[in-house]
Amino acid sequence: MNQQWIDFAKSIKKLYGKDFVALHEPTFNEKEIEYVTDCVKTGWVSSVGSYVTRFEEDLAKFVGVKRAVAVVNGTAALHIALKIVGVEANDEVLMPSLTFIATANAVSYLQAVPHFVDVNEETLGVDPVKLEEYLAQIGEVRSGELFNKQTNRRIKALVPMHTFGHPCMMDDLVAICEKYNIVLVEDAAESLGSYYKANHTGTFGKVSAISFNGNKIITTGGGGAILTDDDELANYIKHITTTAKVPHQWDFVHDEIGYNYRMPNINAALGCAQLEKLPIFAEQKRTLTDFYDKLVANLDGVHLMKEPAHTSSNYWLQTLILDETYKRDEVLQLLNEEGVMSRPIWTPMYELVMYKDCPRMDLSTTEYLKLKIINIPSTPFKGSK
Numbered sequence: 025m026n027q028q029w030i031d032f033a034k035s036i037k038k039l040y041g042k043d044f045v046a047l048h049e050p051t052f053n054e055k056e057i058e059y060v061t062d063c064v065k066t067g068w069v070s071s072v073g074s075y076v077t078r079f080e081e082d083l084a085k086f087v088g089v090k091r092a093v094a095v096v097n098g099t100a101a102l103h104i105a106l107k108i109v110g111v112e113a114n115d116e117v118l119m120p121s122l123t124f125i126a127t128a129n130a131v132s133y134l135q136a137v138p139h140f141v142d143v144n145e146e147t148l149g150v151d152p153v154k155l156e157e158y159l160a161q162i163g164e165v166r167s168g169e170l171f172n173k174q175t176n177r178r179i180k181a182l183v184p185m186h187t188f189g190h191p192c193m194m195d196d197l198v199a200i201c202e203k204y205n206i207v208l209v210e211d212a213a214e215s216l217g218s219y220y221k222a223n224h225t226g227t228f229g230k231v232s233a234i235s236f237n238g239n240k241i242i243t244t245g246g247g248g249a250i251l252t253d254d255d256e257l258a259n260y261i262k263h264i265t266t267t268a269k270v271p272h273q274w275d276f277v278h279d280e281i282g283y284n285y286r287m288p289n290i291n292a293a294l295g296c297a298q299l300e301k302l303p304i305f306a307e308q309k310r311t312l313t314d315f316y317d318k319l320v321a322n323l324d325g326v327h328l329m330k331e332p333a334h335t336s337s338n339y340w341l342q343t344l345i346l347d348e349t350y351k352r353d354e355v356l357q358l359l360n361e362e363g364v365m366s367r368p369i370w371t372p373m374y375e376l377v378m379y380k381d382c383p384r385m386d387l388s389t390t391e392y393l394k395l396k397i398i399n400i401p402s403t404p405f406k407g408s409k
């Protein structure tokens with residue numbers, strides 16, 4: 025088995041023309057230098073400046089939502105998104121356990137409780153069929169609000185996450201949220217440039233969160249955004265993410281406990297340049313998918329994760345799914361030794377000390393998938409093959 029993986033690693037190094045290939049690297053050129061230099065030269069690097077507004081407008085337009093509010097990172101975006109839809113202490117929030125830690129932490133910041141639901145193999149995201157069956161079993165609607173009969177806590181929201189850029193089955197998840205009167209908040213941190221049917225991910229939830237961390241499809245260094253179609257809500261989000269300061273020429277008056285979550289102008293400048301290139305990155309990632317498709321055909325018992333039906337994925341992180349003949353860590357060890365950075369999917373949240381006692385449904389698909397998934401280099405591929 026080793027030789028086929030060594031050949032696989034060789035082909036990847038040859039493609040990128042490097043002896044060591046990282047999992048995901050940012051791609052910059054003159055545009056980023058121009059906009060960032062502009063910030064430095066004019067002194068507008070911090071909490072005031074025109075790039076933030078421009079970035080918010082460009083982003084909203086690209087995604088197809090009314091408003092985007094730029095913040096310091098995706099975790100902060102999730103925190104505020106959950107807070108403003110009314111998640112309160114002791115509420116439960118449904119979410120996959122197969123996600124980055126930020127999804128669960130954002131719930132905890134509000135003293136609420138993550139409630140883990142299973143994923144399906146088609147999307148690697150929340151399984152609507154299993155969720156619906158589960159809620160019929162454990163849920164009870166009391167004066168219009170959903171409660172968990174087993175814990176007696178209110179179930180306030182569902183946070184689907186579009187894993188590695190592949191959209192969840194949104195029609196079904198939207199229907200479940202409507203049926204049970206729970207709020208939909210999308211963790212679209214990984215899925216900028218991904219569409220479910222005709223609509224961009226992040227447009228289905230009442231509010232949604234995006235991340236622009238260094239490893240995401242576009243980066244602002246660190247950064248995030250909250251998306252919404254509700255103007256009034258967007259104004260309020262802007263207010264509490266900028267310390268809830270009442271506008272005044274010189275006086276400091278704040279009308280509630282706000283957050284210092286504003287994205288600095290210099291980060292937004294980077295973001296404006298990156299956003300201009302997003303369609304190109306997405307296209308390059310599809311070219312990379314075609315390349316991997318051919319390579320993976322030479323690997324026995326391995327398949328490449330493809331975009332689910334009715335979706336167009338940004339293919340943010342390329343994903344291999346190994347069959348039972350493989351020991352995941354042996355493959356990871358070998359690829360990393362060969363200079364091809366690869367890593368497992370996240371440890372499911374319920375295996376972490378902070379979240380081991382949280383409520384959860386039967387997670388058999390998560391259990392099955394967690395040791396079979398590896399991510400391989402996914403930097404947008406520029407050159408010719």
Ligand SMILES: *Cc1c(COP(=O)(O)O)cnc(C)c1O
Nearest residue numbers: 097098099124126213214235237
């Ligand atoms: C990247 C990411 C976030 C947010 O991360 P930040 O580093 O805070 O920007 C949230 N959820 C998921 C699933 C992510 O991948």
